[in-house]
Amino acid sequence: MRQGHRLDLLADGNHFFPAMLAAIDSARHYVLMEMYLFESGRLADRFIAALIDAADRGVQVHLLLDDFGSLKLQAHDRVRLRTGGVILALYNPLRLGRLSANLHRDHRKLLLIDGRVAFTGGSGITDDFDPSIRTRRWWHDLMLRIEGPVVHDWQRLFERTWRQSSDAALPALPTKLPEPAGPHATRLVVNDGRRREIQRHLVRRLSDAQQRIAISVAYFVPPPRIRATLRRAARRGVKVDLILPGRHTDHQSARYAGRRFYTQLLRAGVRIHEYTPRFSHVKLMICDDWVSLGSANLDHWTLRWNLEANLEFEDTDFAATALAQFTADLAQAREVDLPTWMARGHRARAREWFWSLISSWLVRWEAIRPPRAPVRRG
Template identity: 30%
Template sequence: MEPEGILGWIITVLLVLLAATLLILYFRGSFRRKISYPLRNVPRVDEPSFFLAIAGFASSLPTHACPIGFFVEADEIYAARLQAIQSAQKTIHFETFYMTPGRRADDFAIALSERAQAGVAVQLVVDCHGASSMPKKYWKSLKAAGVEVHFFSPFSWKAPLDYNTRTHRKLLLIDGKVALIGGAGVSDEWDGKSDTGGTAPWRDFEVRYEGSILSTLEGVFMENWTTVGGIGDLSSEVFQPCPPKGHTAFVTMGTFSPENSALHILFQTSIQAARQRLWISSPYLVPDKHTQNVLVKASKAGVDVRILTMGVRNDKPYVYYTARELYGDLLKAGVKIYEYVPNMLHAKVVLVDDTWVSHGSTNMDERSFFLNDEMNVSVSDRHLAQQTENFLLDSFAKSALISLEDWQKRSFLEKFRGKFGLIFRQLL
């Protein structure tokens, strides 16, 4: 076949693939109108009316929480998890998205197996896609030790498109008394052992909670545990009565919802409530147009808007270039964008003024808002806000501040990759 004919076939195949992808997106509703949630008279985050609005408007479960630990990067995070697991006397409930073979997964299995053999009820919800690299013998070993394991959303020919909906939540619950909430998976990648081009630990953090928030979090776990085939335990050992002590807190969940999203509302409202500062960390920064608009509006109103995101050392280059394509309007409005330099930035948090912290598994992108099962914990607590501020200040210092001039000088290839990625932004 002549070269011209081969080229023609290649172009035809690419066009067919593109058309098929767009057709799938169309039938999934990816091109439907996104709700903008226009707001007025948004109260400050320290006003009682803000808490009342969040509870109803953002479908958030009100509770109280006592943050009693703040752990940064792999060594601290995994040590805190293992200590919590080893202390368990009755129940261990864990839900996660990402697991890979290695030392961290092995340490995790040893600790869970020991507790299961000691009579502790150990239950795991693991995302089928996120843990696809784990060997079957790993799960067989856990099950042989008495650990109950169920997988979220395995591929099914009965509903093949459902495979695109994942659980991205990360929560570890011990005895109905202690919770660890963060963004880290169970993987040596968080130690810097990955192909990102960096050797430093991935930048992430985790918060330990006690208090009445535990009953709410146990309910969140039970929802997906029963969905994947587990038997829910609603006993008082799991859902323990606890007086409302500590700080005002909310638990906001996200599930597949192509139009209305509680987490989208939470982010939109939190951004518009900012008066002095709005500091955000999101590795996969592909905000929808409405979120971009409120960020621009906040910056133009004099709010100190800073966004920390992943830099050239990252685990998803296609998302990185897609995200960079959206920097322009934000930079022109005065938003400061920092790209983390040492290695992958994976922390997901919103800090508003001096009291409001919202963190968990949610990225500022359409996949987190509308496709995945996600969860954020939001707390009104000056001490947690101060710890978060210190974490972000240290992260900013290790990052490159992107200027509008830098962004405008990106290469043709980078621009092409970014614009092409935006076509598939709902899937990133």
């Protein structure tokens, strides 16, 4: 754990987007931005304008987008960025005949300003996350604003991924750690195909939890080890609550695949709550005073194929802040009880069976194929 951080947990786009845009406006040396979802629209227009304005001031602006996640970024917006002085790179361009390689995506979300402040969390740059645009059905999410030494670790992580994706030179990045900015301790953990730190740390914390496990994720298709660890925790008396998407989601297939596991979890004493007002895109995991927040869900893409990055905390004060947000979300979720769940209809059961079969087949198919490295540059 690195010491000395200021942390601001920001809920929903009406709070974190203005903070992110203000940070870009304050940049004097460089802006590094890495995003999975970046789609043309009113919100993207605001970020494109802010990035171009920064470049006009002489700030070096590097924007790294996942090729699949940015498919809806229109050609004219890409031209605007490049002609406006923004250096744009695409991670792992999609290629026909390379399904295995195409599965590897950059799902991280990062905005880093001058080596002094960073933002990370679950949001993308699409109108869906902005309550001022989608006034009734915006996507609920969290972002974290960070100041302190761990910003240096985010910077080096961005640098490694950028060099895999582009030959364009990065600005000279400082080698000195940022000065301590607050009382909190944190560490950066990653998944990148070779390292699976996020999953490994989560399993250990689930196993060690004594009082409380609280998990909110947008996609829940966990591997057997995580499911078993959750069941064991509930059976030994740990309070285990999951907040998962209800009917509002952008991937019904993932929702049905994950619901296949509800019965075994409910029988073990795990409490499952489906978020009802809108799509909850949050990625938050709490085990007692340990918190993990960032880009990672609990599904096959997160745990096997994606580039992911979370921040971890062992901090009573920040754990209380995170748990307060989780509790507020819990108040807007509908609990799934075992008798009602067991009485669900045949159509729902058939969908769960079908999509869990597809999910299992995809994992087995990938496991038996020879590894194929993703095509990086674009």
